[in-house]
Amino acid sequence: MKVTTIGLGYIGLPTSALIAQNKIQVCGVDVNPEVVKTINKGEIHIVEPDLDKAVASSVKDKFLKAYTEPQEAEVYLVVVPTPFKGNHEPDISYVEAATNGIIPLLKEDDLYIIESTSPVGTTEKMAKLIYSQRPELKGKLHMAYCPERVLPGNVMHELVHNDRVIGGVDKQSTQKAIDFYRLFVKGELHATNARTAEMCKLTENSSRDVQIAFANELSLICDKADIDVWELIKLANKHPRVNILQPGCGVGGHCIAVDPYFITSEFPMESQIIGKAREINNYKSFWCAEQVKKAKHDFKLKHGRTPSIALMGLAFKPNIDDLRESPAKYIAQKIMQDAHDEEYFIVEPNIKDHQVFKITPYQEAVKKADIIAFLVAHKEFNDVQLSEDKVILDFAGVLNK
Ligand code: SAJ
Secondary structure, eight states, X not given: OEEEEEOOSTTHHHHHHHHHHTTOEEEEEOSOHHHHHHHHTTOOSSOOXXXXXXXXXXXXXXXXXXXXXXXXXXXXXXXXXXXXXXXXXXXXXXXXXXXXXXXXXXXXXXXXXXXXXXXXXXXXXXXXXXXXXXXXXXXXXXXXXXXXXXOTTSHHHHHHHSOEEEEESSXXXXXHHHHHHTTTOOSOEEEEEHHHHHHHHHHHHHHHHXXXXXXXXXXXXXXXXTOOHHHHHHHXXXXXXXXXXXXXXXXXXXXXXXXXXXXXXXXXXXXXXXXXXXXXXXXXXXXXXXXXXXXXHHHHHHHXXXXXXXXXXXXXXXXXXXXXXXXXXXXXXXXXXXXXXXXXXEEOTTOXXXXXXXXXXXXXXXXXXXXXXXXXXXXXXXXXXXXXXXXXXXXXXXXXX
């Protein structure tokens, strides 16, 4: 059996390597020739624990090869990004382009699977697109939707061990896709239809977004009420049926801050809580930036001089180097737009340098700054020594660990 995966990014590449490690021939396809070249050297272009070894061995053993053009296979896996366009409308043009590339190669009995996060109805839409160009294959292909659910930083483990939800456009498609995933997934495989599987992915990430919004809303209330929100949540969570998540400086990454819009844009009247959660989590980032600006003005009034300011963390969550859709990066940008003559120390222990920000080692920043704002709870910050004279803004709960 041969598998063609379209998209060799954060999910496509690990998935390709995993399938290849199970001694199945994989043709990985990406539009970026640099990515293709890197992978064919047995190297990787993204940071993810254990991915380097998996790709190196798969390429060396000749089970994985990368191409810039789709290759003929029996299974096609679409794993391309689905960003949004305009006013948070889902943009499925990459899924469409990937499908268009596969259409001329399809033959009877092939299996076509979409893994990319997609609005409800995308798989059916792609089935229509395929049959409009290849009417002779109608009813002879298998098509399914199976969302990825892995957590960046733990992808290689979760790809194997997480349960998967698999929804075909018909029962035979579902079964054929289940048989395929059974070859390399140890978690349970749950059968459903394509629309439910699509909605399931959006639901999982929206659920997390809503729960984080609740924690962020509490943090805003507690700030006004002069209550330590971290202590409050710890205590509330002692209740056997309460499990509140952690507030932070907003919600980032390419999934949770994006996927809920795939629901709200299509069902705006019905998705009141989901839409409000997005607003609250976005507002939290704006609020954090305002808090830093306020601390700066208060310091000037109190001490009659300009403070120096450390912004601790740029990544979208702790202990990773990924700055995509990062609220911390947004906050840093917002604060810098308002900068006058203050000195800023931007800290991100997981990256060496950045095009826009000059990165300062965290020990130096903590020592020199008058105001220290923790934006991300990176593990390095856990044991920093903070003298009494510093103004501390702990948006990430670093001091309450
Ligand atoms: N965050 C908080 N408070 C919390 C937990 C997270 O503010 O208590 C913030 C993080 O700092 C970050 C954002 O939320 O900015 C998202 O981080 P995350 O760790 O919750 O999730 P991601 O984006 O890394 O991965 C999510 C996962 N989805 C769920 O947990 C439901 C993952 O399983 C999905 O595969 C992934 O999205 C995806 O690709 O969709």
